[in-house]
Amino acid sequence: MLRLDQRYFRSLTLPFVLLLIALTVAGYYLLRGMEVESHRTMLRNLITQYTLTTPSKTPRTLVAFHKQTDVRVTLIDANGVVTAESNRDPEGMENHFNRPEVIQARSSGWGSAVRHSATLDRDMLYVAHKVGDRYVRMAFPLSTIREKFLPLWLKIMGLFGLALIAAIWIATRTNRLIHSDVQRINTSLDHLLAKEYDQTAVRVECCDELHAIARQITKVAAKLKKRDRQKAKYTKKLKHLTQQQGEIISAISHEFKNPVAAIIGYATTIHDDPDLTPELRGKFLEKVISNSRRINDMIDRLSLAIKFENNALEPRMETFDLSLLLDEIVENLQQKYPDRVLKVEREPVRVTADRMMMAQVLSNLIDNALKYSEDEVLARLTSTHFEVTDQGIGIAPESFSRITERFYRADTQSWDNSIGVGLFIVDYILRLHHTELQIGSVPGLGSTFGFTLASLQQ
Numbered sequence: 001m002l003r004l005d006q007r008y009f010r011s012l013t014l015p016f017v018l019l020l021i022a023l024t025v026a027g028y029y030l031l032r033g034m035e036v037e038s039h040r041t042m043l044r045n046l047i048t049q050y051t052l053t054t055p056s057k058t059p060r061t062l063v064a065f066h067k068q069t070d071v072r073v074t075l076i077d078a079n080g081v082v083t084a085e086s087n088r089d090p091e092g093m094e095n096h097f098n099r100p101e102v103i104q105a106r107s108s109g110w111g112s113a114v115r116h117s118a119t120l121d122r123d124m125l126y127v128a129h130k131v132g133d134r135y136v137r138m139a140f141p142l143s144t145i146r147e148k149f150l151p152l153w154l155k156i157m158g159l160f161g162l163a164l165i166a167a168i169w170i171a172t173r174t175n176r177l178i179h180s181d182v183q184r185i186n187t188s189l190d191h192l193l194a195k196e197y198d199q200t201a202v203r204v205e206c207c208d209e210l211h212a213i214a215r216q217i218t219k220v221a222a223k224l225k226k227r228d229r230q231k232a233k234y235t236k237k238l239k240h241l242t243q244q245q246g247e248i249i250s251a252i253s254h255e256f257k258n259p260v261a262a263i264i265g266y267a268t269t270i271h272d273d274p275d276l277t278p279e280l281r282g283k284f285l286e287k288v289i290s291n292s293r294r295i296n297d298m299i300d301r302l303s304l305a306i307k308f309e310n311n312a313l314e315p316r317m318e319t320f321d322l323s324l325l326l327d328e329i330v331e332n333l334q335q336k337y338p339d340r341v342l343k344v345e346r347e348p349v350r351v352t353a354d355r356m357m358m359a360q361v362l363s364n365l366i367d368n369a370l371k372y373s374e375d376e377v378l379a380r381l382t383s384t385h386f387e388v389t390d391q392g393i394g395i396a397p398e399s400f401s402r403i404t405e406r407f408y409r410a411d412t413q414s415w416d417n418s419i420g421v422g423l424f425i426v427d428y429i430l431r432l433h434h435t436e437l438q439i440g441s442v443p444g445l446g447s448t449f450g451f452t453l454a455s456l457q458q
Helices: 004-053 059-069 100-108 142-193 208-272 278-309 322-336 355-372 422-432
Strands: 072-076 082-085 110-117 122-131 134-141 318-321 342-346 350-353 377-381 385-389 438-442 446-452
Touching: 004 110, 004 122, 004 134, 004 142, 059 072, 059 082, 100 110, 100 122, 100 134, 122 142, 134 142, 142 208, 208 278, 318 322, 322 342, 322 350, 322 355, 322 377, 350 355, 355 377, 355 385, 355 422, 355 446, 422 446
Parallel strands: 342 377
Antiparallel strands: 072 082, 072 134, 110 122, 122 134, 318 350, 377 385, 385 446, 438 446
16 A cells, blocks of 8 residues: 555656646647648738739749748649649649649638648648639648747747656655655654653644644643543542551551450450449449440541531531530530549630531540640630640641541541541531631640631621
8 A cells, every 4th residue: 555645646746747748749739730720821821912913923933932932832724734833844743633622722712731742742731722713722841830830849848848847846845745744643643652742742844634633643642641640640549548448447447446345345244244243243334335435426426527528518507605615515525534634714705607516626626635635735715716725745747737637647646536537527617617727736845726716706
């Protein structure tokens, strides 16, 4: 199968050469016909002039006329007998009664023919005219006519030849451009297959069609590059999610393992030892209940985090005193941590928010501080701000930026919410209320978690 450039070269050059040959042949016969017709008209004019200006048509005047014009003159009587001839003695010449030009002149007054002259042994152009009952015939050699039109024909053929050379040069140059462009397009496609998208730009010089192909290749490369970036990002995200899911499962397994083991242990002891004292049995049952509540609390947190992630909860706004809600949270946590010091500084502050969600925020922040630090914890509520400060070891720098991510666990965390949803829930709820969690921490000195109340007081 031919290449595009080869097909173009052949389809252009071969028809042009054939057309030039056809024009050459046609031009030859056309020019010859035009030249013959021109000389036929000339001979008719000479005959007309000769019959009007030469009253005495003697052989001597015919010879003189021939020398002057190079035209052969023949006088023929009504019977076809040659009475005078400019090129030879008429004595012994054949009867011309049936010559084609004489026959035409006899019927229409004028006649012409192109034929071979037996008298002169040359191809001649004859024109005959009937004058009275006689005929005047003039003839001109075709060789002379050819000699006149041949230079013109050669000049025209020379122009055709130059046109052919120009066409071949243009075809060759275009052929090379097509070949170069096709090669560049092939190279670009090779880069595309190799996913070398930055090397797919194609410089096309030949024609709009190949330029359009080059543009399409560039567009395809850009789309594939973008798709590969998205695929790489998706793959990275998927890998991260897979790793994260593994961590989540590990965390959930770890966090559920201890309370489940405790429940199994205490329940087994109660079941297997009928001699347990009521006091010890009651203590073991309290442990079972406590660990069951712990599991239930973790399940509730996971469920709430998933609902937030799926945008399945909308805040139910109401106006209430945040300081009173803080008192309730503090009272519950002091019962949970009877040996811890929780200091509270508060002012009455009315806010418009979802009361249950804000209870989650306050409870999680204070509960985390109590778990994270064994020293005094301070919860402060002012008219513009709420914050909880602990005196623990602080947050490691590498964990600071990710502390609010869902299921993220810092290595230093050892609380029972270490599946990593507490601060995620807090951050999500605050964003639903058009505020944000503010975190400050100094390693070795403690941490502060809080938020502003401006958006809750509008």
